[in-house]
Amino acid sequence: MIESRGNSNEITRRYLDSLLIETRYMNSRIPELETELFGKKVPSPVMTAALSHLDHFMFPGASKAYLEGVVRSGAVLWLGMAEEEEVEMYAQTGVTMVEVIKPYADRDLIYKKIEQAARLKMLAVGIDIDHPFSEDGEYDEVDGYPMLPMTTEELKEICAFSPLPVVAKGVLSVYDANEAIDAGAAGLLLSHHNNRIVSAIPPLMAMPKIRAHMKKQVPLFVDCEIRSGMDAFKALCLGASGVGVGRPLMTALKKDGPDGVAAYLKEVNDGLRKAMAYTGCADMSSLDETIVWGVR
Secondary structure, eight states: OOOOOOOHHHHHHHHHHOOOEEEOTTTTOOOOOOOOEEEEEEEEEEEOBBBBOHHHHHHHHHHHHHHHHHHHHHHHHHEOOOOHHHHHHHHHHTTTTTEOOOOBBSHHHHHHHHHHHHTTTTTEEEEEETTBBOSSSSBEHHHTTTTTOOOHHHHHHHHHHHHHHHHEEOOOSHHHHHHHHHTSSSEEOOOOTTSSSSTTOHHHHHHHHHHHSSSSSSOOOSSOOOHHHHHHHHHHHHHEEEEOOHHHHHHHHHHHHHHHHHHHHHHHHHHHHHHHTTTOOOGGGGOGGGGOOOOO
């Protein structure tokens, strides 16, 4: 077997750690984390990443335990691939939610899931543009569902159909950003989908170029290796409207169940508040890319 080098998670971690911040203490005060996403006030820009299949990968009942922890935290929940019944279970808690929909070859399934999301009054829906191919470069199949790449015209039809804002997930280039925006996407999620391809550019490294060359300004979201309040702070300073915490929540869930999930998200928020206080950022509007050094 050929050894894969250039693990994208490791590359992303090194880049995040290479970014440094300056401090700004004069005239600072305790920060406010509340922010607005798609017209709704939410307690914090720290959200979950779009996790899925927790009962399969972790333990029976993991999805419910995870959901309980997220609800306690008050975080916005991004939900990955799930059957209708599971989506209903999540929504019944009243959690603010974004469902990320796979690029199903059966496009009717995409529209059906959007209809369900709208009925459940989700905050938005995501379209997973970065999941059409398998490890061998052929079209992927997940849980028996074939996948196909999304075209700009198809995404345009989806955005026109959806009563909810549509976020294109898996953007790492100016090309995909502008194709998605041309199609009507209301937001972009910068992500390499947990090392889906090796040697991918870190999302935060891509962000300044994408922001500078976007045809239209829309909210940008980021996941991949967001593990701490400082990671979140760096992303928000560089232009993110929200950040997704993923794998660390799975570790916390395995160790301490719902308590672990809620505690981890609180820790990230506390770390974000500390970073903001130490840099004179009173609220989300105060975050400034000039605070971060080492961007390239």
